[in-house]
Amino acid sequence: MTEARLFSRHSIGTRIAALFMLLILVITAAMTYVSISVSTNELLDSSTEYTEQLIRRVNAELDMYVEYMKDISDFIVDNGAVAAYLRAANEHRLTDAACREAQEQLAAAQKIRSEITAIALIPESGGALFGSEGASLNTYSNYQNADWYQAALQEPNEVQVSSSRVENLIAGQYNWVVSFSKAVLDRAGNMQGVLLIDLNYQIIDRLCADIQLGSRGYIYLIDQSGGILWHPQQDLIYAGLKEENVAEVLAAADGRTLSGKGRMRRLYVACASEATGWTAVGVAYTQELLRSQDRIYKTYLLIAAAALILALVFALQLSRSIAGPIRRLMQTMRRVEDxxxxxxxxxxxxxxxxxxxxxxxxxxxxxxxxxxxxxxxxxxxxxxxxKALQAQIQPHFLYNTLDSIIWMSHAGRNAEVVEMTSALALLLRSSIGDGSDTNTLKKEIAHVRSYLTIQKMRYNEKLRYEIDLDPQTEDCLLPKLILQPLVENAIYHGIKVKQQGGTVRIESLLEEDRLLITVEDDGVGMTPEQLETILDKKESDAESTKIGVYNVNERLQLFFGPDAVMKYYSTPGVRTMVMLVLPIVRGKEEDSHAED
Missing domain, CATH: 1.10.20 (Histone, subunit A)
Structure with missing residues (x-):
């Protein structure tokens, strides 16, 4: 606690500086042993040079062997019997004698080296002739698309060396091989076919087995594509039980890299062959290379351990003085994020x-x-x-209604005057309401019914209307005066302009967790252009409130948010329907949605 209070009186910079000063003192003391480290590095460098010489020797022997196999390939390609076989096969006049003579040449060449597993001669017209007696072409072999075949076609004057692969050219045989392939040309330079020679790993095993890199060291080969061509633990490599850091080895600038720690620390020395394109990699364990330095390393590790312990003590002290406040500050930040x-x-x-x-x-x-x-x-x-949106919805037809009442009064139609006046009173009363911005659907329908009663008396038989209200939807909340503008729009822009009039139908129902309300008329309908801009904001005129549809949509968005959907459907000369798809808000939830 005393040490914590001591550190808390200093700034973070002071504490870090003090701790690093102590750490530097430890490092300075350790520098007395630099000479030991230098001698160790020199020993490692000499071991690296020796390993590199061995790898170069392996590469040289592989290059000599590859050149030898290329000479064999050239000898077979230049053989007269081989040329005669390919010419006859491509001209579809192949005889048993031509096949026999060519096969004898292939069989003789195959017996030259025990590591040659197969020699095949593939005419351009298709098929294959093998050096092994009784061998036949695998009907499922797609050799025309194989890398060795395509490489021979692309560079017909060179012998191509493939990467390690599974040979499936011969029926019933699937061996891991390295292949030599060469295009066979006639005297005019025309393609006649491709020669293929497959080798097993015997020669590579023999060459690499002679190289000793300590009791645990080994050599492996990487092909041109970066894959492992040969490895002393080939089965483990292909089974995925062992991996080599090929990418790190190939990326090393001078072909040398160190990897691993402790007993598993390894020296990798890579050397590429210009003849084959393969890279030979020697792997030596530094513990074996530096076996004479074990005692020096132990001494150095003891010093390093003591330095680490000392640094750990100071690191813990630093952690106590800094980590606590930072932890509390982070907890505060998380609560602020929440x-x-x-x-x-x-x-x-x-x-x-x-x-x-x-x-x-x-x-x-x-x-x-x-x-x-x-x-x-x-x-x-x-x-x-x-309030502004709601104020824009005015019962502009009030003037026309009052004119109608006056006209009916002069005509002595007192009963109709009473009916229209009563409907108008109900309409105005529901518009003014009790100061609430919401209505249940039942009250909203009552308001619309009063409005339709007035319009029905004005237009007589030209206007008809139907209302189908699902009882389960009666207590659903809506913004006040949300349906009247839709009904008014149906009358003025659908029914009124149609000579024989029409019907306005209002319907409500529940569908899953949504309230559906439709207002439909069989009036003149709308063109696609009018339908596309129906929800756009417009200027009002003296005849009707064209901004009503826009305001209805705006008020629905304000009340329900983005869950509210308003859609128009119309067929010119047939009908128009507007559908409201709304979240279900019951009367008991009014306080959470309505404004004071």
Whole structure:
């Protein structure tokens, strides 16, 4: 505790500087043993040079062998019997004698080296002749697309050396081989076929087995594509039980790299062959290379261990003085991320961490203040927008209705005057309401029914209407006066302009977790151009409120949010229907959606 209070009186920079000063003292003491390290490095360099010489020797022997196999390939290609066989096969006049003579040449060449597993002669017209008696072409072999075949076609004047692969050319045989392939040309330079010679790994085993890199060291080969061509533990490599860091070895600038730690620390020395394109990699364990230095290493490790222990003591002290405040500050940040703007970090320190904590607490307080102000502003803005949108929906037909009442009164139609006046009173009363911005669907339908009663008396038989209200939807909440503009739009733009009039149908139902309301008329309909812009904001005129549809959509978005969907469907001369797909909000949830 005393040490913690001592460190807390200093800045983070002072503490880090003091700790690093102590660490440097330890490093300085360890530098007395640099000479030992230098001698160790020199020994490692000499071992590396020796390993590289061995690898170069393997490469040279492989290159000589590859050149020898290329000479064999050239000898077979230049053989007259081979040329005669290919010419006859391509001209479809092949005889048994030609096959026998060519096969004898292939069989003789195959017996030259025991590691040759197969020699095949493939005419351009298809098929294959093998040096092994009784061998036949695998009907499922797609040799025309094989790398060795394509390489021979692309460079017909060179013998091509393939990577390690499974040979499936001969029926019933699937051996791992390395292949030599060469195109066979006639005197005019025309392609006649391809010669293939497959080798097993005997020669590679023999060449690499002579190289000793300690009791655990070994050599492996990498092909041109970066895959492992040969490995002393080939079965483990192909089974995925052993891996080599091929990419790291090939990426080494000078072909040398060290990998691993302790007993598994390995020296990799790579050398590429220009003749084959293969890379021979020697792997030697540094523990064996530096066996005479084990005692020096032990001494060095003891010193290093003591230095690490000393550094650990100081690191723990640094952790106690810094990690605690940082941890509390991080916990505070997480709570702020979760939305708690009232939490404080409460890091009491005179260091930079304490200053950072104070600044963070001040930022939280300021952010909370700004958030509260923003919420109040947004709430006021939403109320203003709500009132403004609602105020735009005016019962503009009031003047026409009053004119109709006056006209009917002069005509002595007192009963109709009473009916229209009563409907108008109900309409105005529901419009003014009790100050609430919402209505149940039942009240909204009653308001629309009063409106339709007035319009029905004005237009007589030209206007008909039907209302089908699902009882389960009656207590669903809507913004007030949301349906009247849709009905008004159906009358003025659908029914009124149709000579024989029409019917307005209003329907509601529940579908899963959504409320569906449709207002449909069989009026003149709309063109695709009108339908495309129906929800756009428009200017109003003296006849009707064209902005009604736009305002309905705006008010639905304000009330329900993006879950509210308003869709128009129309067929010119047939019908128009608007569908509202809304979240279900029951009357008991009114307080959470309606404004005061």
């Amino acid at each position: 939305g708690d703007l009232h939490v404080r970090s409460q890091v009491s320190s005179r260091t930079e961490l304490g200053q950072l904590s104070d600044s963070f607490d001040h930022m939280i307080a300021k952010t909370a203040e700004l958030m509260d102000e923003r919420l109040r502003s947004e709430e006021q803005k939403r109320k203003s927008e709500w």
